[in-house]
Amino acid sequence: MDRDQTEKDDEGSGRPTLKTLAFMTGLGVTTVSRALKDAPEIGAETRRRVQLVAKQIGYRPNRAGVRLRTGKTNVISLVLNTEREIMSFVSDIIYGVSEVIADTPYHLIVTPYSRSQDPLDPIRYLLETGSADGVIISRTQPNDPRARYMLERGIPFATHGRTDMGLIHPYHDFDNYAFATEAVRHLAGIGRRRLALLAPPVELTYHSHTLNGFTDALSEVGASEIPFNTVSVDHSIDQIRMRTAQLMRRDVRPDGFVSSAAAATLAIVAGIEDAGLKLGRDVDVVSKQSSDLLHLFRRELLVVNENFRLAGAELARSVLGWIGGAAPGSLQSLSMPGEVVAYRRPD
């Protein structure tokens, strides 16, 4: 008896599979599979024919099939802290990543963890369940157990911010050293002499980058530091505001602030005004911001822009690059801050 033409009622119902394509082209499933990925041992005409039909009927490989067979998930996971992450960071970085993976087969999954959890938990989960081909983490620490763990397990990842463990891995970072030095120089340039720094939390790598830039520039310009390390950008608006107000009521108070985050800057300004002082007259503030809103808040503010969307794109490129076999050391990038910009009246 001849081979039954319709081994199962293929055509018609669900979405097309390799079997559908095989049936339509009269080829074997194997041949179709290979033809679609430009394997060498497939005839040129066959290849074209298969690819044409595949395009026509809108064939899309079944992710589960591929994943089961090959272990490849085509997933990038973005690991986020649900409490401490900056808002615009979350939004922009997601869009940056999306932009880059848009014309790849990759999906973006968001893997959250909360304050109470060990930051290593979500990473362990991802690795143990093999849920992603690549991982992006933020809130990077000098000695980061997550990076160490992923290096050991050999899964491609990229960090937002650098580590300092003597290990090589892809990262994208904003040059916070340069930011702090520029900020201090600018403040010195407009006559400010006693500067306070609202730094990132101590455990994160960019804390020391920022702090080093700050203190190096202080001695360069001959200004002095008013210690302000009882709070960090991770603290609540109210706490920062209160501490700022306290600080501004002292005899020896700062006449300039450098702030590492926009939301914190709102709190600093509020604190300054709580103490009855005026921004631009009694004190100046240079702040990082990631969206162009601070100048609406107080036009006296001095701002430096950090582009999180770019960071997201860069991080995605790095992870994909590593997955694609590039050397991790070649996938590191540093984003230079622009100038400190003062308010300019809109046209």
Next chain:
Amino acid sequence: MDRDQTEKDDEGSGRPTLKTLAFMTGLGVTTVSRALKDAPEIGAETRRRVQLVAKQIGYRPNRAGVRLRTGKTNVISLVLNTEREIMSFVSDIIYGVSEVIADTPYHLIVTPYSRSQDPLDPIRYLLETGSADGVIISRTQPNDPRARYMLERGIPFATHGRTDMGLIHPYHDFDNYAFATEAVRHLAGIGRRRLALLAPPVELTYHSHTLNGFTDALSEVGASEIPFNTVSVDHSIDQIRMRTAQLMRRDVRPDGFVSSAAAATLAIVAGIEDAGLKLGRDVDVVSKQSSDLLHLFRRELLVVNENFRLAGAELARSVLGWIGGAAPGSLQSLSMPGEVVAYRRPD
């Protein structure tokens, strides 16, 4: 010849599968599978034994296996516009969803689309590739092709905002009608008589909700409307600012604003001040906000809070509920605005 004990070197290397469990317990793969999901025809002791071993060795079902076999993806997709979505919305809604799916097997994938694309594109993609068990969409329209499409295809979804097509589906919405009426009443209560509304974009359902609340309350309190519909909250900061300034320089200008979004409010205030007028004296502004920052911006601002994190949680609950077989009509929720709150000095 007896059955070979090690059909393949199971134990040891990779993560445990049903086969591993079957080998360890001496049972068949089928039995193990059923025991793990509390099937009725499994002996009580066997069930406990299997589950104990599974827990001990940290068995986790392989997602690809399940997905291939059953079609269940265990994925919820959040569909976002990469240009127009409010920042804090993205961040908070993701966290809200995460919160709810944290102790379920679900993963959250973010499916972005850009200005240039048909909003239906990402939905089609998800449905055609069977990439998700449930979908959450925002920027809902009265006659929303996405909701219609998903209803036709029978995939569970929830919308942020309501539709108005006579079709029943889960949604979560903020009561923008109530927001607008409360805002107008409050402004009237402090003597404002000529009010302008910065509304959501016309194509979205909550535009008319807001507008209806606004106009209904206007006639209730006997105030009049100063038309301000050349811009919406979707416009750029600069455009809103410019239009506001233009408006405020007219002879007949508003003495009160109702604003549907915090970022837009910054622009309105800037525009007011560009025209040389003063907030709280010449004009009052009631604004929605989703994070507690507007009072830092100008303490004269009057705010109503909208909780996006709650929205995310509610939307996730709705989708999961629908997936779980609940009636779509029972998965609709409306969040009531709180009072209009004026600035209160921190303790």
Next chain:
DNA sequence: CCTATATACTGAAACGTTACAGATTGTCAC
């Protein structure tokens, strides 16, 4: 004409899971 080799294609097996259709017990009624 036979053998070697390259080219183009193919079936079977496997990834981990669940559904289907049994198979093996033990218990009980008669």
Next chain:
DNA sequence: GTGACAATCTGTAACGTTTCAGTATATAGG
């Protein structure tokens, strides 16, 4: 002792893909 029945367990197939180990045909070398 036999048949019926419930309780408990099991093997096989299938989901869609890729890899392995081929098979069939043509071409060329001797």
